[in-house]
Amino acid sequence: MEFSHINEQGRAKMVDVTEKDSTFREAIAEGTVVVNPDTMALIKSGGIKKGDVLAVAQVAGIMAAKKTSDNIPMCHPLMLTGVDINFELTETEIHIHAAVKCKGNTGVEMEALSAVSTAALTIYDMCKAVQRDIEIQNIRLSYKSGGKSGVYER
Template identity: 65%
Template sequence: MEFTHIDERGRAKMVDVGSKEDTLRIAVARASVQMEPKTLAMVAERKMKKGDVLAVAQVAGIMGAKKTSELIPMCHNIFLTGVDMDFEIDEKNACIHIEASVKTIGKTGVEMEALHAVSVAALTIYDMCKAVDKNMVISDIRLVKKIGGKSGTYLREGECIEG
């Protein structure tokens, strides 16, 4: 097996993508935050002391996507053309489902940016709600769709994906 991020001396390196063609790249990731029903009600009614949880989580997710290369060592610094965050309040399961859709026209994909966006949004929800619910669980962080690049399109089996 040939490692792409290891040089001939066994040291880490960032892959050179300079010769690759610029193409449209899209990635969609999801995550969930499970909480007590009373906590979910407080979020939905915007009654959390720290403020509007989902509005702050939305901005945090966008910032997370933009700063991915600063925290994930082998990620390229990518010019993002769009980041869209969506939140679904699931009362039946006392859960908030998070989705990030990230786009660029470039030489490398945006999967890590989408995954980072939902992770940061989930952590922000946790931070803003932890005073009333320390039992929250962040789970199911996953890539559900990717378009573009040499490997083409990927759709996670069993996911309902719009667009």
Template identity: 65%
Template sequence: MEFTHFNEDGRAHMVNVDEKNDTKRVAIAIGSIKMKKETVDLIKNGKIKKGDVLSVAQVAGIMGAKRTSDLIPMCHNIFITGADIKFEINEDEIKIQATVSTVGKTGVEMEALTAVSTSALTIYDMCKAVDKDMEIGNITLIKKTGGKSGEYIKK
């Protein structure tokens, strides 16, 4: 496998994607934040003093997707055509799913992963006054489509 993220001097550089074709690309990432059952109940009942936790986390995730290239040094600044964050509330955790799409020369895997991470961090920030034992984890890419490498689905 040829590594393309290094220049002729062996230093990191942003990969040139000029020659790649524009294709529709979609990435889906998931993650979770574990917390006390009481914290989940506070979120569900709108009792967290900082506000509507999931609404704020949803907006934060979308903003995170849009700002990924500002956070990840070699990530291309791309035009995102869509971003959505969904939550599944369980007894002692909230699962997060981010779907990000674009039409372009490079994929949106990093944007989807950043969206999940930003959503989870926002939930943590908004709930840390009542639960410092929360754990963010299991952040992973589960699907991507488009581009030269085609479709990937995590097994």
């Protein structure tokens, strides 16, 4: 039986992945938070009043990856086997990279994207008292592997 995303009553439904093969799956997402040099100096020195911005953003991103199905209605709950979030800093940019892994029958793209999005929002939240015009840019999937569709690389 073929399942579609819309049931007979025209309502959305979760895709049935029962028959899909369980394979190793990985996704990497990225995004950028743009701040001014003064804000970056505070982040680097630990001068933001709410605490260690990057440590909190890292934990928030990991938590978001684990809870993606609670926030995105049609996402399947997954048993993640790894979530790694790291940051690359320039004078005015925080580049966020999130790698998410699992062995299962559906991919982890949404979990990686959720991790980056939440890490970026956490940085914004922690720094908004010192800078109101922070920008979050270019959140996107950069890599995925596993499953029937194989490898995607931006």
